[in-house]
Amino acid sequence: MSCVPESVTGHVDGALDDAARARVEEHLSSCPSCRAQADAETELRQRLRALPAPEPRPGFEARVRTRLRRRPALVRWGRVLLPLAAALVGVAFWLRGSPALVARELAFDHSRCFAMRPLPAVSVGHEGASIASWLESRGTRVPRVPSRADGLQLQGARYCELLDGSAVAHVYYVGSQHQASLFVLPRGLRMGATLEIDAGGQHVRLLSLPGQTLGVVGADLADVRALSDELLRRSARGFAPRE
Amino acid sequence: MDRDEHFTAEALPQFRALYATALRLTRNAHEAEDLVQETFLRAYRGFDRFTPGTNVRAWLYTILHRVRADTFRRAGRSPIESELLGEGPALPPIQDQLGAELDLERALGRVPEVFREAVILRDIAELSYEQIAQVLEIPIGTVMSRIHRGRALLREVLGGKKR
Numbered sequence: 001m002s003c004v005p006e007s008v009t010g011h012v013d014g015a016l017d018d019a020a021r022a023r024v025e026e027h028l029s030s031c032p033s034c035r036a037q038a039d040a041e042t043e044l045r046q047r048l049r050a051l052p053a054p055e056p057r058p059g060f061e062a063r064v065r066t067r068l069r070r071r072p073a074l075v076r077w078g079r080v081l082l083p084l085a086a087a088l089v090g091v092a093f094w095l096r097g098s099p100a101l102v103a104r105e106l107a108f109d110h111s112r113c114f115a116m117r118p119l120p121a122v123s124v125g126h127e128g129a130s131i132a133s134w135l136e137s138r139g140t141r142v143p144r145v146p147s148r149a150d151g152l153q154l155q156g157a158r159y160c161e162l163l164d165g166s167a168v169a170h171v172y173y174v175g176s177q178h179q180a181s182l183f184v185l186p187r188g189l190r191m192g193a194t195l196e197i198d199a200g201g202q203h204v205r206l207l208s209l210p211g212q213t214l215g216v217v218g219a220d221l222a223d224v225r226a227l228s229d230e231l232l233r234r235s236a237r238g239f240a241p242r243e
Numbered sequence: 244m245d246r247d248e249h250f251t252a253e254a255l256p257q258f259r260a261l262y263a264t265a266l267r268l269t270r271n272a273h274e275a276e277d278l279v280q281e282t283f284l285r286a287y288r289g290f291d292r293f294t295p296g297t298n299v300r301a302w303l304y305t306i307l308h309r310v311r312a313d314t315f316r317r318a319g320r321s322p323i324e325s326e327l328l329g330e331g332p333a334l335p336p337i338q339d340q341l342g343a344e345l346d347l348e349r350a351l352g353r354v355p356e357v358f359r360e361a362v363i364l365r366d367i368a369e370l371s372y373e374q375i376a377q378v379l380e381i382p383i384g385t386v387m388s389r390i391h392r393g394r395a396l397l398r399e400v401l402g403g404k405k406r
Binding site for chain 1: 250255258259260262263266267272276279280283284287343344347348351362365366367369371372383387388390391394395397398
């Protein structure tokens, strides 16, 4: 075996496997140069190991300990705040699915839109098919939108924003005495097929359809029921055909 | 024992050993203090990732090595790489007759950091080759060659004198 100085280093450190160690030992027995290297490295190791550790300057360790103690406060707060934030997010998601909260939001939006003059419809029209087509071009599929229901006449539609930032399609109906709204929410709620709630001085009827929820809102319960019954009849026949 | 107590019991006893290594690497008390302080702050932040029962010293040295590497990166210099490219700078033997320990410390300081670090981790911190490989994130064969080269350079600086 020819000289392999690195293996001699590994041998001095006891880092070789059995086969390599046997080969190096055999070589050392016949190679004064490698033996000298091994002896020199062994001696150097002993000297290095015996070196006294340089002492840090007075006060340094205490300063670092103080900084470490300051951090825990932050981390402890983080440990409290992070789960709290997670819980709040959870509550927010839970509330998003709450029919009572959504009903209140829809009632509020209904009142706000109908308080505006003129009505803030972006797509104006009296034909259900054209409003449905306008909504569908913006990604909202709705059951055939009725042009009329009882004494209500379709006026137009726009998108309104809910508290959580999500956009809902808002379709406006006006009758001789009252107004009514149809909302299309792109998500389900924790409820059965239908639910009637009085919220914000309005009657709200929520209709659960696959993948979406319809909300009908109005001050007159008969109007709300007439419009929602019409919608249920139409949804049983399926969604409006794509244009 | 809560997390803070656990950290105090496990990591802080290594403070002086870490400082000694940091000073031998940086050869500057201020830099060594910065290096050790940042190492312990990072160690504290990441203490959840430390596996109890494993070698806390090797774990701390790993962090120290990364902090040092980050310092080089931020400064836009990489002596480690430049030292690796060639044979390293010429190292004239120390001629003055200082005490043997001081002589050895000074000689160690003249070995390029990439080899010096390997020698320190092996011969002073007494880590195994496997632990050094983990700390420096290099293969075990490279650990052996760096230690070999570091000791050879150290002997060269010491002038081959037997002490």
